[in-house]
Amino acid sequence: MRLFVALLLPLLAQAQVPFRSETRVVQVPVLVTKDGKNVDGLQARDFRVLDDGIARQISLDTFGSGFAPISLVLAIQTSGLSTPALVKVRRIGGMIQPLVIGTRGEAAVLVFDSQVDWVRPFTSDGGALQSAMKKLRAADGKQARLFDAVIEASKTLRDRRGRKVLLVVSESKDRGSSAKLSDALEAIEREGVEVFASPYSPSANAWIANPDDLPPPSGPNFMAIFDELFRLGKTNHVQAFAQSTGGSEYPFLRETTLEKAVESFGAEVHSQYILAFPQPEKAAAGMHHIEVSIPGRPELAIRARRAYWSD
Numbered sequence: 466m467r468l469f470v471a472l473l474l475p476l477l478a479q480a481q482v483p484f485r486s487e488t489r490v491v492q493v494p495v496l497v498t499k500d501g502k503n504v505d506g507l508q509a510r511d512f513r514v515l516d517d518g519i520a521r522q523i524s525l526d527t528f529g530s531g532f533a534p535i536s537l538v539l540a541i542q543t544s545g546l547s548t549p550a551l552v553k554v555r556r557i558g559g560m561i562q563p564l565v566i567g568t569r570g571e572a573a574v575l576v577f578d579s580q581v582d583w584v585r586p587f588t589s590d591g592g593a594l595q596s597a598m599k600k601l602r603a604a605d606g607k608q609a610r611l612f613d614a615v616i617e618a619s620k621t622l623r624d625r626r627g628r629k630v631l632l633v634v635s636e637s638k639d640r641g642s643s644a645k646l647s648d649a650l651e652a653i654e655r656e657g658v659e660v661f662a663s664p665y666s667p668s669a670n671a672w673i674a675n676p677d678d679l680p681p682p683s684g685p686n687f688m689a690i691f692d693e694l695f696r697l698g699k700t701n702h703v704q705a706f707a708q709s710t711g712g713s714e715y716p717f718l719r720e721t722t723l724e725k726a727v728e729s730f731g732a733e734v735h736s737q738y739i740l741a742f743p744q745p746e747k748a749a750a751g752m753h754h755i756e757v758s759i760p761g762r763p764e765l766a767i768r769a770r771r772a773y774w775s776d
Contacts, residue, residue: 558598562591564731
């Protein structure tokens with residue numbers, strides 16, 4: 466899988482297919498599967514997209530038709546509890562450019578513990594990303610400001626062209642953010658960010674880590690639509706982010722499973738259909754519900770973005 470995608474990305478990047486202006490355009494990433502396998506070859510006419518119950522005329526982009534460039538933020542937890550996991554995370558930096566962003570995209574690295582800091586601004590240089598990841602170190606303490614990091618990533622992605630993707634590598638729950646879960650959910654939906662997560666359990670990673678890897682001892686509409694996600698968020702915050710935006714989770718324990726997680730993440734990002742429709746000029750301010758279906762194909766499973774925000 467890794468070799469196939471790595472060879473395919475540069476070839477597709479040569480196709481000079483213009484992408485439409487994204488001014489007030491709502492992008493809806495959609496993954497379609499049948500019996501667990503991705504379904505290819507669908508056209509725009511096969512999909513039905515409802516915006517607050519109103520059918521919208523859509524356009525369709527796929528990886529093979531030119532595809533919008535990817536802006537990826539890697540948000541990585543670096544609290545003291547993350548030490549065993551970071552040993553594994555530091556080794557995947559070289560996979561991001563060939564498997565995920567390709568030659569046309571860019572990635573940035575954000576870390577969070579008791580603070581939220583950028584350690585690598587957006588770049589298409591795979592070597593620079595690998596170098597930044599290798600330098601990751603755990604901070605003291607147990608705090609991990611996941612919600613604050615998600616909001617910071619969303620703000621930085623706001624003016625990026627093309628697809629906006631966030632990969633969170635962390636525990637499943639927030640530890641000590643000043644923001645709330647609702648603030649972070651609103652931020653990712655407002656900026657059109659698709660969230661993927663590779664969560665881990667600090668205790669499980671410590672259990673299988675090498676001894677040398679371990680540290681020394683020492684609104685109403687909004688609420689109605691996301692009520693399920695808030696209940697879920699009480700125990701698994703990253704899953705709430707992924708489900709609300711159409712992304713996935715790839716839990717890991719060992720380094721090899723993290724590598725497989727990155728491979729699966731890259732493959733899924735490039736297997737999605739990107740539906741788009743113009744945001745209505747007189748759309749009411751606030752959140753709007755998106756529903757995607759494929760009429761007449763009940764055997765197909767769909768995972769898609771659930772909402773967008775207008776100002």
